[in-house]
Each structure stands twice: as C-alpha cells, then as structure tokens.
Amino acid sequence: MQTSLLLMALYLSIPGGTQAFKPLISGGGSITHRDITQRAVLRKTAEVCRALAAAQGRDFSLPIDDSLSIIKLQKACSADSSSSSLVSTILFQSAIVKMYLSNALVDMAFALSKAHHFDGETFQGGRALITAGVSEVKASVKRGSFLLARLALGRVCHTLQDFYSHSNWVEMGNRQPYSTLIRPDLQLVNLAGPSTPTCRSCMGGNCTDNILPEVLQQGLLTSGYFNLFSSNKPAGKCSHGGSFDRTSGRDPEGGINKDDVGSSHGHLHHTAADVAVNATMELLEDIRGAAGDKGFLRLMDITQSSVLCFVIDTTGSMSDDITEAKRVSFSIIDSKRGTQQEPSSYILVPFNDPGFGPLITTTNADIFKQRINALTASGGGDIPELCLSGLQLALTAAPPSSEIFVFTDAPAKDTALKSTVTALIESTKSVVTFMLTDNLRSSRRRRRRSMGGASAVWPSQGGASNRMAQSDAQLYRDLAQASGGQAIEVTKEDLHRATSVIEDASDAAQVTVLQEVRSPGKAENFSFTVDESMRNLNAYITGGSLSFTLTSPSGVSQSNSEASGPLGTIQTVGNLHRISLTTHNNTGLWEISLNSLESYSLKVIGQSSVNFGYHFVEAFGGAHGDFGLKEGRPLTGDNITLLVSVTGGDSVTVTAVALVEASGSGSEVNGTLQLLGGTGGGDFLVTVARVPQGEFVVRLRGESNSATTKSSPSLFQRQVSTQIKTSSISVTAQADSTLEPGSTISVPFTVAMANGTGGAFTVRATNDRGFTSSFPASVSIVTGEGEAKGTVTLTAPASTSSGTDVTLTIEAESAGAADLNYAILRLSVVSKVTDFTPPQCGVVSVSSNCPADCGASYWQLSANLTDGANGTGIDRVTLRQGNGTLNTSTEVGTGGENVTRIEYSATCCSKKVELVVVDRAGNVGVCLGSVKDSVGVVVSSTAQASVTNTTAVPVVSTTSTGGSPLTLSLYLRICVMLSLLLWKRVEL
Structure with a gap:
C-alpha cells in the first residue's frame, strides 16, 4: 500500500505524465474532458427541454448543436423566456462544474488504475466501473441525492470518454458509440487476445498507421499499455505513447492515444472527442430514462429557484415559532406556486431533546405543508436541545449554496458538533440564519409544556432575565457569521415581522453584493456598487445600540431614524434592521456609515442574473499540468488556485477576483485570471500568490454591458458570503x-x-x-x-x-x-445490482380506425411489459410522447412472472406513442407505437438504440381506415407486413 502511494505521488509530481483527454485546460485546439462533458450535458438537456416544451404546447426553437450555451439553454428551458424575465444560470452552471471537476478528479485519485482509463486492454474492468457507476447514479437520483449523483456521473463520464481516446475504436472506422460499454447485459466481443500482436513500431516517428492491418480488418478491439516505471508489456502490443510512457520505447515503439492534437494518434483527436460526446449523450439518455424528464432536469439543476429549508425546535415553548414557520412557508408556497420562483424542493428537520429528525425532503409543496402543519410544540425539561445535529442533517441534505433557517429559543446541547457544522458550512457554502426568540424578553416567563400538559417555569438568571446566556447565543452568532447569515434575536410576538428575510431569500436569482462583520464593533464606512442588473435590493444590519447613515451615488442620505425616506424603507425588529432600497436611477457607488461598540453584521443582497461561484482546486503535474478539486481549508501562507464560474452571458467582463480578510483590516489579495477556453465561456482559473491570514471571503468585480448602457459599461461587484479559514x-x-x-x-x-x-x-x-x-x-x-x-x-x-x-x-x-x-x-x-436486462414489451393487440376526420376516431394499443423471470420487476411506466390515455394493471404471467398490462388509447390526430419502462434496478426499456392512415399500427420495443432485433407481433384485431371489416386476403397481407415491420427491438 505504501509503495503504491509513493509511486502515485511520484507520478503526479512529474509534469505531462498522464494518459487521458486533458481534464480542464485546453491548448492548441485540443478538446478536454470538461468540453466533452459540458457539450453532452447541454445537448441532452436541450433535448429533454424540447420534449417537455412539446408536451406543454410551448415553442422550443433553439438549435441543438455546438452553439449551445448555458445562458441560451436556461432561457429556452424556462416557461417564461421573455426578454424582460430575470434568468440566473448559477445553479445549472454549478451542477455542470461539479460533474466535470469530479471527472477531472479521476486523474488524481486513480492515476495508476488501468481500468479507470481503459489502458492495457482492461475492457472488462473498465466496463464494470461504468456499470457500477451508472447504478450509483440511478440509485442516488431515485433517492433525491442529486449532488452525489452528479459526482458519480462525472467519474463515470471520465472512464467512458477515455475509451475513445485510448482504444482503437475510431481507428477501425467507428463513428458511433460502442453501446455495449453501458449495456452490461451484452457481451464484449472481438477483443484482441492476450497474445495477439496489435501494433508495429512507428516509422520515423509517424504513428498514424502503427496498428496492424489485420487487427483493423478483423475488427479486434485493443488499447495501449502504459507504465511510468517499467518498459514491460506483452509482446507485440500497442503502447499508450508519450514521453513518460516507458513501454512506448519498447518494440513495438510509439503509441495510439488521442488525448490531444499532439498525441501519437493526434490526427484522430477531434474524431475521438466527437464520438466521446455522443457516447456521453447516450449514457445521459439512459439515465434520463431511469430518472424521467423532470428528474433528469433536477439532476442537472436547471432551475431558477432555490430550496426552502427549515430546521425547527419542537419543544414546548416553541408553539409561537412553529406557527410563524407555518405561516411564512405557506405564504411562500402559495404566492410562488406555478411560477419560475416556486422552490425547487422543500426540506424540514425538526429537533428537540433527546432526538432530531426525521429529515423530510420533497418536491411536493402539499406534502411539505402537511409535514410542517403536523409539527407540534411539546416536551422539554432541560433547556438545551440538539440544534446542531438537526442543522448538520440539513446541511448535508440541502444542495450547496442553500439558505437554511433555524428556529429556536434554546441553547445547543450538542456543542461538540460546532467544528463539524462549520466544516460543512465552508464546504457547501450554504447560508444559515438563526431566528432566536426569547419570550421572557416580552415580560413573560419561559415555559415548557411537558408531554402531559403540565407547565414548568424556569427561573431567570439572577432573578432578572432568562435570556439565553451570551456564550450560548454566541455559538449561533459564530455559525451565522461563518456562513454569511444572520443571528436575528427577536421576541416571539415580533417574530412575524422578522421573517421577511425568509421571503427575500426565496426570490429567484439572489446575489450577495457585500457581507461584512465586525466583532467587536467600531465606527466604519462601507461602500458597495449597485449595477443596472440589480433588482429588489435589500440591506440587513444586525446588532444592538447602533446607528447608521446610508448615502446614494447622487449624494442623497438617509439615517436609521428615518423609517421611510428618499432611499428606501427601514424596518427595525429586535436586533435586525432591514432596509429596502430604492435603486431606480441610483446605480453606482453607495456608502453606509455604521457606528456601534457592539458586534454587528452588514449584508446587501438583491436579484440579478450576474453571479459567480467558486471551488478551490490544486495542480497535479501528472495530468498534463492540470487541476483537480481540493477539499478542506487552504494552507496558511500558501498560494491557492480557484476555479471561478461567472454567470450573466457575454455582456459580463471580470476585472478582479480577490480574497478579502474578514476581520475588517481592509487587506485583500487579488488573483491572476486565466480564462478557460472551450465551451465554458464563463470559467476562470484564478491564482492567488498568498492566502490571507485567518478568515477571508471571495469577492468579484467586473463590468456589465447591458442593453441600456451600450455606450459605457456598468460596474458590478459580487461576493460569496461564506467565510473561509486557513490552517497549517x-x-x-x-x-x-x-x-x-x-x-x-x-x-x-x-x-x-x-x-x-x-x-x-x-x-x-x-x-x-x-x-x-x-x-x-x-x-x-x-x-x-x-x-x-x-x-x-x-x-x-x-x-x-x-x-x-x-x-x-x-x-x-x-x-x-x-x-x-x-x-x-x-x-x-448502493445495493448490489444483478439485474441488467431491460424490460420487454410484448404487444397483445392493436387496432385503429383513422378516417380523414382524425379527431373523431381513435386507435388503441394493448401490451404486456415484463422484466423476465429473474428480473427485479417493473417499477414505473411513463408516457414520454403521445396525447392519449394510459392505464396500467398488474397480472401474473403463464410462467409465474409479474406482468404489467398497458392499455393506451389516443385520437388518430396523435399518431405516435413512446412509453418509457423502468425496472427496479434502473434498467430502461422503451415501447414505440405509431398509427398510419390506411395502413394500421406500427409498434416497436427498444431497450436502448443500436442493436436491432425483429420479432413478430401477434395482432388480435385491426381495422382499416374505412371502418369496414378486413377481407381475409388483406388481413393476411397486413399480418405478414406487421410480422416484418411491427415488433422491432432496438437496443442502445
């Protein structure tokens, strides 16, 4: 084990040593794993959006080709695609970034694994990795674990894509994917034997024809051998090639990889990349079938809205708080239902003592209403509760960069989890806001109702107040500060006035313009830039005994004593000051002067399509000097590299990305920007020579050329609120x-x-x-x-x-x-999967009667769906295409197997039907049917789409378009025709 790790470390320290499409950075016109993955995702997502638009009667005219971009596709997939609508692509773009960073990580974590790269003719091992990975993706999607599904999908894509660069598939003239790689029910055939020579030495350094002619003529599949430390390889076998592949110097010399245009077979690099794109799309189509169209779009996170996530204390004194949580969540649900701003999912985690959970996550607003409505305040006794345990569950269940709201009036019992929760906040970049209530502040005694209904009155500390101890409240303030949220301290009576921050956060396309914390407090002036893309600008200030003055770019001022003034309205409740700013004709540099000796926080947010996200990455020399995802805190005093993804379209120009110390010292370190080529457009590598000491935040500045400012660009700034600490x-x-x-x-x-x-x-x-x-x-x-x-x-x-x-x-x-x-x-x-056979479709009867007036006539299809005697059984049947009526029922077949009977009926105006059939293992089959005027019905069954088998279909009855009974001769002719044409099983 130690030896292999040492070899891997040595390997990764050598520049230019790996064998794969380059992960992220392209050069010389080469295509990267990042390009391949993103192109495939955009095309397949576009196909799914087009299908959904057709089903909803909407237009979808966007061409599905290499001109696709994230912003164009997001707009086209939106039900409201008007030019005036606010479109944010940050969630969709972040999902793609997660996939291709996970793809790139394979080169770091599995650099020496032959199977992960299809090296050395390890076709069975590579296919097994793909099969296991696809099972993981489908199982995770089914459970709603979309982040894990994206990470697994990225890893699978890397191995699948490497096949086309490292094998001789394209050299044999193939321009379509090798579908058997994602079909474990099919046999890998025509593999070159272990002693079969496959290559000859390159002549004069030219490797364009070094694969033996007889290998290509016989269609034998091979791949190159690679070894960093030894030149040993089986006699006569091809090598991967490259200066660090020691086997390539041994006869037969040279290599066959197509990793970039300068590789041994670089003349086929673009061909291999194109086939890899199509293969990735084929894989995504299989996952789409298992997930369903809406599930697939959730996997891609192509949504305009965020989640609604509540963590709620349910002990006896929380009755008022739970009532308010119900009110605000119901208000959000009811006001946004059916709109682009409807929450993409709902998460609820109750906690008390001695328990927490269960975690409730759903996309169904009515189910969420039922679950939160069922919460009751009861129990208790000792004041501390398991708040951090509930928050930990929410942080891991919610998507990254979520807004999480915690309702409690008690200190945390599980304070040992503070560092774990902080780590999860830093990793997920989620924002946590605490709604802290203390009913004794309003001259009422804190009480906790026991399970039996009796009351217990807890004495106040020192006989004067039973406020949460400062040390207990400080824990919540620290976590809120680390995440960029607030610790809002209000009475129970005033809680309803403070929950406006939850409604603000539920608006689509939320961005943070500025986030500052001062502890201890001091007098300080802050500035922030408002650009023309900003809408619904709000500023939050939390803290006690403070005063502030806001000044607009035009020099107009308003103080905290003016509840309604020239710059907006100010609402004060508890320690929260919420300022709703009027931004009309007030773009430019704003200032706010704050004065308090107590700790305070300032946050400015709004809605805009211009935003950014980032990930820490680290260089690994073995993969073409490329980068992979880095977890954990950056090292103190070290340099760091960030992958920054900017949304907002071609009108956005990034001018600076800086790491800003959170202590208020004013120190910030600017990074060096490198725009990544390829299809990304908005991705940058940012290298920072020195990480600031202590906590810091990431801030971005740039220029935006909007339609209304063509003559001069509008300056903008954005910030990720999460504070990052350094560590030695x-x-x-x-x-x-x-x-x-x-x-x-x-x-x-x-x-x-x-x-x-x-x-x-x-x-x-x-x-x-x-x-x-x-x-x-x-x-x-x-x-x-x-x-x-x-x-x-x-x-x-x-x-x-x-x-x-x-x-x-x-x-x-x-x-x-x-x-x-x-x-x-x-x-x-993930449970071990043994069922790899797609469901089968067997037609029982078809009939049609389709005259000229199609709307007055119908055609019917009856079929049996089975998953075989050893299958896991049919899990779901969905109608992907067709405007008819689908009914299903379950029967027991003659062999004792479960049979799902489908009955489909449609008017003759809707002449095609496509049914997607998924078994419990996630295998996908497709039944296709169509009716033709004056001919009858054509039906086929497909599992996926490359191998075609023809099977006769038993037709019980059918009628012609005129409605008269068929003559025997005509009936026989149609039966013969149907036997040749009807039952077609196409397999991917």
Whole structure:
C-alpha cells in the first residue's frame, strides 16, 4: 500500500505524465474532458427541454448543436423566456462544474488504475466501473441525492470518454458509440487476445498507421499499455505513447492515444472527442430514462429557484415559532406556486431533546405543508436541545449554496458538533440564519409544556432575565457569521415581522453584493456598487445600540431614524434592521456609515442574473499540468488556485477576483485570471500568490454591458458570503465512493503539518446518518516524518435503502484547539445490482380506425411489459410522447412472472406513442407505437438504440381506415407486413 502511494505521488509530481483527454485546460485546439462533458450535458438537456416544451404546447426553437450555451439553454428551458424575465444560470452552471471537476478528479485519485482509463486492454474492468457507476447514479437520483449523483456521473463520464481516446475504436472506422460499454447485459466481443500482436513500431516517428492491418480488418478491439516505471508489456502490443510512457520505447515503439492534437494518434483527436460526446449523450439518455424528464432536469439543476429549508425546535415553548414557520412557508408556497420562483424542493428537520429528525425532503409543496402543519410544540425539561445535529442533517441534505433557517429559543446541547457544522458550512457554502426568540424578553416567563400538559417555569438568571446566556447565543452568532447569515434575536410576538428575510431569500436569482462583520464593533464606512442588473435590493444590519447613515451615488442620505425616506424603507425588529432600497436611477457607488461598540453584521443582497461561484482546486503535474478539486481549508501562507464560474452571458467582463480578510483590516489579495477556453465561456482559473491570514471571503468585480448602457459599461461587484479559514494542518482522505447495505468501509486518512513540525492531534469522525464508526481518538506526527496516518471504519446498517447518501467528516485539531482542518467524503449506499436486462414489451393487440376526420376516431394499443423471470420487476411506466390515455394493471404471467398490462388509447390526430419502462434496478426499456392512415399500427420495443432485433407481433384485431371489416386476403397481407415491420427491438 505504501509503495503504491509513493509511486502515485511520484507520478503526479512529474509534469505531462498522464494518459487521458486533458481534464480542464485546453491548448492548441485540443478538446478536454470538461468540453466533452459540458457539450453532452447541454445537448441532452436541450433535448429533454424540447420534449417537455412539446408536451406543454410551448415553442422550443433553439438549435441543438455546438452553439449551445448555458445562458441560451436556461432561457429556452424556462416557461417564461421573455426578454424582460430575470434568468440566473448559477445553479445549472454549478451542477455542470461539479460533474466535470469530479471527472477531472479521476486523474488524481486513480492515476495508476488501468481500468479507470481503459489502458492495457482492461475492457472488462473498465466496463464494470461504468456499470457500477451508472447504478450509483440511478440509485442516488431515485433517492433525491442529486449532488452525489452528479459526482458519480462525472467519474463515470471520465472512464467512458477515455475509451475513445485510448482504444482503437475510431481507428477501425467507428463513428458511433460502442453501446455495449453501458449495456452490461451484452457481451464484449472481438477483443484482441492476450497474445495477439496489435501494433508495429512507428516509422520515423509517424504513428498514424502503427496498428496492424489485420487487427483493423478483423475488427479486434485493443488499447495501449502504459507504465511510468517499467518498459514491460506483452509482446507485440500497442503502447499508450508519450514521453513518460516507458513501454512506448519498447518494440513495438510509439503509441495510439488521442488525448490531444499532439498525441501519437493526434490526427484522430477531434474524431475521438466527437464520438466521446455522443457516447456521453447516450449514457445521459439512459439515465434520463431511469430518472424521467423532470428528474433528469433536477439532476442537472436547471432551475431558477432555490430550496426552502427549515430546521425547527419542537419543544414546548416553541408553539409561537412553529406557527410563524407555518405561516411564512405557506405564504411562500402559495404566492410562488406555478411560477419560475416556486422552490425547487422543500426540506424540514425538526429537533428537540433527546432526538432530531426525521429529515423530510420533497418536491411536493402539499406534502411539505402537511409535514410542517403536523409539527407540534411539546416536551422539554432541560433547556438545551440538539440544534446542531438537526442543522448538520440539513446541511448535508440541502444542495450547496442553500439558505437554511433555524428556529429556536434554546441553547445547543450538542456543542461538540460546532467544528463539524462549520466544516460543512465552508464546504457547501450554504447560508444559515438563526431566528432566536426569547419570550421572557416580552415580560413573560419561559415555559415548557411537558408531554402531559403540565407547565414548568424556569427561573431567570439572577432573578432578572432568562435570556439565553451570551456564550450560548454566541455559538449561533459564530455559525451565522461563518456562513454569511444572520443571528436575528427577536421576541416571539415580533417574530412575524422578522421573517421577511425568509421571503427575500426565496426570490429567484439572489446575489450577495457585500457581507461584512465586525466583532467587536467600531465606527466604519462601507461602500458597495449597485449595477443596472440589480433588482429588489435589500440591506440587513444586525446588532444592538447602533446607528447608521446610508448615502446614494447622487449624494442623497438617509439615517436609521428615518423609517421611510428618499432611499428606501427601514424596518427595525429586535436586533435586525432591514432596509429596502430604492435603486431606480441610483446605480453606482453607495456608502453606509455604521457606528456601534457592539458586534454587528452588514449584508446587501438583491436579484440579478450576474453571479459567480467558486471551488478551490490544486495542480497535479501528472495530468498534463492540470487541476483537480481540493477539499478542506487552504494552507496558511500558501498560494491557492480557484476555479471561478461567472454567470450573466457575454455582456459580463471580470476585472478582479480577490480574497478579502474578514476581520475588517481592509487587506485583500487579488488573483491572476486565466480564462478557460472551450465551451465554458464563463470559467476562470484564478491564482492567488498568498492566502490571507485567518478568515477571508471571495469577492468579484467586473463590468456589465447591458442593453441600456451600450455606450459605457456598468460596474458590478459580487461576493460569496461564506467565510473561509486557513490552517497549517492538512487532512486528506480517499475511499471508494460506495458501500453496500450491511457492509463496512475503511477510509484511510493522513494528517500533516504544512511547516513540517510534529505534534499530537485530536481526531473526530462524524457522519450525518448515525452509522456506526470507529477511528483513533488522536494521531501524532513525529518531527521529521511529516505526517501521521489513521483509518476510519464506517458500517451501513443492512436495512439502509439503496441510494442513501452519507457524509463523513474527518477532523484533526491541534493541541489546545489552536488549529483545525478537515476532509469531507460523500458516499453512497448502493445495493448490489444483478439485474441488467431491460424490460420487454410484448404487444397483445392493436387496432385503429383513422378516417380523414382524425379527431373523431381513435386507435388503441394493448401490451404486456415484463422484466423476465429473474428480473427485479417493473417499477414505473411513463408516457414520454403521445396525447392519449394510459392505464396500467398488474397480472401474473403463464410462467409465474409479474406482468404489467398497458392499455393506451389516443385520437388518430396523435399518431405516435413512446412509453418509457423502468425496472427496479434502473434498467430502461422503451415501447414505440405509431398509427398510419390506411395502413394500421406500427409498434416497436427498444431497450436502448443500436442493436436491432425483429420479432413478430401477434395482432388480435385491426381495422382499416374505412371502418369496414378486413377481407381475409388483406388481413393476411397486413399480418405478414406487421410480422416484418411491427415488433422491432432496438437496443442502445
């Protein structure tokens, strides 16, 4: 194990050493994994949006080709695609980024794995990885674990795409995908034998024809061998090629890879990339079939809205709070239902003591209403509750960059989870706002009703007030500050006046313009730029004993004493000051002067299509000097690279990306920008030479050329609110992405110090599912050795549902809690899949009577759907195309198998039907039917689409377009024709 890790580390330290399409950065006109993945995702998503638009009677005229962009597709997929509508692509773009960063990570995590790259003729191993990965994607989508599904999909795409670069598939003249790679029910055929020579040495360095002619003539499939350390390879076999492939110097010399235009077979690079795009689309089509069109779009996160996520204390004194949570959630649901701003999903986590949960996540607003309406305030006794446990569950369940609202009036009992929750906040970049209520502030005694209905009165501290202790409240303030949220402290009577921040957050296309925190408070002037794309601008100030003055770009001012003034309206409730700004003709530089000796926070938000997201990445020399995703906190004093994705279309120009110290020192470090080529358009690599000390935020500035400012650009600024800390500790961990129910996984981790010193470190490993785990309580680094290792074991109960996600957080903390870093792993629990056969469609009867007046006549289709005697059974039948009526029922077949009977009826104006059939293992079959005037019905069954089998269809009865009974001769002729044409099974 140590030897292999050492070899991998050496390999990754050598520039230009890997064997794959380049992950992210293109050069010399080459196509990257990023380009291939994004092109395929955009095209397939466009196809799904076009199908949904047709079903809804909407126009979809966007060409589906390489001209597709994220912003064009987002607009076309929107039900409201008018030029005046506000379109934000940040969620869609972030989903794509997650996929191609996970794709790139394969080159880091599995650099020496032959199967992950289809090297050395490991076709069975590569196909097995694809099969397992697709099962993970489908199981995760079915459970609603879309983030994990995206990560798994990215890994699968890397291996699938590498096949077309590393094998001789395109050299054999193939320009279509090798569908067998995603069809484990089909056999891999024509594989070159282990002793079959496949290549000859390149002549004069020209490798264009080094594959043996007989290999190409016989259609034998081979791939190149690669080894960084040894020249050994089977006699006569092709090599991968390249200066760091030592096998390429051994006879037969040269290589066959098509990784870029300068590779051994670089003349076929673009051909291989094109086929890889089509293969990725074919894979996405299979996943679309299993997920359904709406499920597929949720996987791609092509939505304009965010989630509505509540974490609610349900103990006895929370009755008023729960009532207000119901009111505000119902208001949001009812006002936005059916619009582009309707929440994409709803998440609810109740907590009390001694329990928390269950987690409730749904896309159905009515179900969410039922669940939150069922909450009651009861129980209690001791004041502290399991608030952080509930918040941890919400942070791992909600999509990244979500707004999470916590309602409580009690301190947290599980304060040991603070560092874990902080790590999850940093990792997900989610914003957490605490609604803290204390009914004794309004001269009422805090009471908690027991389960039996009796009241318990808790004495106030010092006999004067029972306010939450400052140390307890500070925990919530710290977490809110780390996330860019607020800790809003109000009375229960005034809570309804403070929940306007929840309604603000539920608006689509929310962006943060400025976020500042001062602790302790001081007098300070802040400035922020408002651009013409901004709508519904709000400023939040939280803190006590403060005063402020707001000044517009035109010099007009308004103080906090003016509830309604020239610049907006100010609402004060508890420690919250909400300012609704009037931005009409007030674009430009605003200023706000704040004065308080107490801690305070300032946040300015609004709605705009211009936004950005970022991920930390790190260079790995072995993959063409490219970059992969980096988890955890950046190292103190080190340089750092960010992948920044900017939304807003071609009108946006980025001028600066900076890391800004959160302490208020005014220090910020600008990065060097590199625009990534290819189809992304809005992606930048930003290199920062020095990470600021302590906490910092990421801020972006630029120019926007809107339709109304063609003569001069409008300046804008945006900020990601999450505060990031630095650390001198490094924590790394790597594990398989899945485990089976009832199994145990071992996760090795490494703790190191950036300065090479030693020491003892406390280790904590927590997971959000409560799975049994074990880990060392501490590790020690001996000075001079540089690192310490440990292992976390995690066991999934046998009862765990397939597709369940689990987030494992591993923390290492230095002595005295002076420093901390973490690694976060997201794993899937997936049951072993043994059913790989798609469902079958057998027609029982078809009939039609289609005269000239199509609207007055109907045609019918009756068919039996089966999944075979050893299958998992039919799970779902959906109507993808057709305007008719579909009914299903279940029967038992002659062989004892379960049979799903379908009855479909449509007018003769709707002449085609497409039924998607999914079994419980996620295998997809498609039944296609169509009626032709004066001919009859044509029906076919497809599992996917490349191998075609023809089977006769038994026709019980059919009628011609005139409605008269068919003559025997005509009937026989039609039966013969149908036997040749009707039952067609096309398989992908």
